[in-house]
Amino acid sequence: xxxxxxxxxxxxxxxxxxxxxxxxxxxxxxxxxxxxxxxxxxxxxxxxxxxxxxxxxxxxxxxxxxxxxxxxxxxxxxxxxxxxxxxxxxxxxxxxxxxxxxxxxxxxxxxxxxxxxxxxxxxxxxxxxxxxxxxxxxxxxxxxxxxxxxxxxxxxxxxxxxxxxxxxxxxxxxxxxxxxxxxxxxxxxxxxxxxxxxxxxxxxxxxxxxxxxxxxxxxxxxxxxxxxxxxxxxxxxxxxxxxxxxxxxxxxxxxxxxxxxxxxxxxxxxxxxxxxxxxxxxxxxxxxxxxxxxxxxxxxxxxxxxxxxxxxxxxxxxxxxxxxxxxxxxxxxxxxxxxxxxxxxxxxxxxxxxxxxxxxxxxxxxxxxxxxxxxxxxxxxxxxxxxxxxxxxxxxxxxxxxxxxxxxxxxxxxxxxxxxxxxxxxxxxxxxxxxxxx
Amino acid sequence: xxxxxxxxxxxxxxxxxxxxxxxxxxxxxxxxxxxxxxxxxxxxxxxxxxxxxxxxxxxxxxxxxxxxxxxxxxxxxxxxxxxxxxxxx
Numbered sequence: 001x002x003x004x005x006x007x008x009x010x011x012x013x014x015x016x017x018x019x020x021x022x023x024x025x026x027x028x029x030x031x032x033x034x035x036x037x038x039x040x041x042x043x044x045x046x047x048x049x050x051x052x053x054x055x056x057x058x059x060x061x062x063x064x065x066x067x068x069x070x071x072x073x074x075x076x077x078x079x080x081x082x083x084x085x086x087x088x089x090x091x092x093x094x095x096x097x098x099x100x101x102x103x104x105x106x107x108x109x110x111x112x113x114x115x116x117x118x119x120x121x122x123x124x125x126x127x128x129x130x131x132x133x134x135x136x137x138x139x140x141x142x143x144x145x146x147x148x149x150x151x152x153x154x155x156x157x158x159x160x161x162x163x164x165x166x167x168x169x170x171x172x173x174x175x176x177x178x179x180x181x182x183x184x185x186x187x188x189x190x191x192x193x194x195x196x197x198x199x200x201x202x203x204x205x206x207x208x209x210x211x212x213x214x215x216x217x218x219x220x221x222x223x224x225x226x227x228x229x230x231x232x233x234x235x236x237x238x239x240x241x242x243x244x245x246x247x248x249x250x251x252x253x254x255x256x257x258x259x260x261x262x263x264x265x266x267x268x269x270x271x272x273x274x275x276x277x278x279x280x281x282x283x284x285x286x287x288x289x290x291x292x293x294x295x296x297x298x299x300x301x302x303x304x305x306x307x308x309x310x311x312x313x314x315x316x317x318x319x320x321x322x323x324x325x326x327x328x329x330x331x332x333x334x335x336x337x338x339x340x341x342x343x344x345x346x347x348x349x350x351x352x353x354x355x356x357x358x359x360x361x362x363x364x365x366x367x368x369x370x371x372x373x374x375x376x377x378x379x380x381x382x383x384x385x386x387x388x389x390x391x392x393x394x395x396x397x398x399x400x401x402x403x404x405x406x407x408x409x410x411x412x413x414x415x416x417x418x419x420x421x422x423x424x425x426x427x428x429x430x431x432x433x434x435x436x437x438x
Numbered sequence: 439x440x441x442x443x444x445x446x447x448x449x450x451x452x453x454x455x456x457x458x459x460x461x462x463x464x465x466x467x468x469x470x471x472x473x474x475x476x477x478x479x480x481x482x483x484x485x486x487x488x489x490x491x492x493x494x495x496x497x498x499x500x501x502x503x504x505x506x507x508x509x510x511x512x513x514x515x516x517x518x519x520x521x522x523x524x525x526x527x
Contacts, residue, residue: 293448301457
């Protein structure tokens with residue numbers, strides 16, 4: 001019993017500190033790859049550190065983006081007079097992670113092992129490396145399982161989650177790869193991200209409804225406007241406009257909420273404050289791309305090393321920003337499409353279902369940006385925008401159904417900001433499996 | 439010797455090119471440091487040699503480095519020949 005406890009304790013430590021800290025997982029993968037290629041010590045140290053720093057830069061950039069979005073979101077919530085959410089009684093993220101945290105992290109480790117085995121012995125040679133999504137997806141699915149059967153045994157949770165996640169992490173990249181190959185003009189990298197479903201839908205609807213000839217990256221600008229070719233500038237202009245419109249509307253409202261938000265700007269004019277946030281958003285994207293460049297630059301060659309030695313011909317399945325540089329304009333178009341869709345669904349769900357949709361800009365941005373790139377690849381500008389709208393549809397309806405029916409008593413609070421496309425679509429299947437084994 | 443492999447975005451084809459160029463130079467005992475970059479950053483980065491594709495050559499006009507144009511980044515034969523032509527190997 002003692003030994004078993006120690007083993008479980010060690011596994012939990014590993015899962016929390018290595019898989020929970022994605023940048024360490026990344027460093028280990030790169031180091032392993034470099035070792036297998038018998039690189040000299042300076043390359044081992046340099047390559048590993050550069051990959052980890054690049055990865056953390058991505059997080060830092062995402063943090064910058066999120067900080068601006070956290071101004072954006074309350075602003076538009078106030079514009080639409082959205083009240084505080086009343087969700088009834090539920091366990092909540094804090095308590096849930098105290099009770100089920102180890103189970104979640106052990107399941108992640110189990111899933112990763114199954115992923116490696118499947119990659120080694122089947123034709124689906126993909127290794128999922130997006131650590132933070134591994135964590136959140138397993139967490140949300142655990143929340144659904146416990147919600148379905150509150151007294152479910154721990155070993156059942158670990159068994160089901162490990163197998164399900166292992167299969168998902170192996171197959172999801174495989175489903176996306178046919179489209180990704182064309183976007184990146186190569187086959188060495190795969191997509192490992194929960195935006196896969198909307199990316200596929202985006203590519204599908206792009207083919208049906210879009211116009212591939214009008215590629216978003218070919219948007220021709222008059223010579224004088226060449227500076228707009230820089231995606232930093234386009235992002236700043238688009239977001240600047242959206243922030244400014246929101247600020248103007250708020251300035252005409254006399255509600256308490258509006259006054260509180262405007263007061264956040266301090267001595268500075270609220271309009272200037274709003275524009276500054278939009279530029280911070282654009283800056284955040286630049287930082288993300290820098291991090292991606294550094295990180296990808298190390299992980300692809302290092303991964304070649306692991307792949308060649310352990311699992312012949314496996315591809316790393318990576319976080320969604322890997323596709324952003326291939327169609328930066330499509331990123332913005334996708335987000336625009338999802339922003340419009342989010343407002344549309346906000347109004348519809350509020351009026352028809354009595355549910356206040358929380359348009360989490362974080363999920364909406366990263367997923368619609370990815371979907372936009374895929375939508376553009378098959379359907380040009382129109383495809384990118386439609387892909388964005390589809391993303392917001394999946395996220396809005398998915399959030400409504402998941403929070404209301406699947407995760408109601410456990411962690412609906414987490415589901416409202418961290419749950420996303422693939423989780424919403426696969427959630428009902430998890431619930432079904434739980435009912436079958438209970 | 440400082441070598442830059444350059445493409446539009448700095449992480450796609452330039453990275454594949456970097457891996458291939460690095461391997462070929464190592465196999466032929468040429469001592470070089472190879473970095474992959476996007477064309478914007480490359481413009482202001484010092485190097486002895488730049489390996490890139492045809493459509494980006496104009497963007498790099500005025501750069502002090504020797505420029506080698508490669509058509510197929512995955513073709514090791516083509517890269518080897520181009521490096522030999524420029525007396526790098």
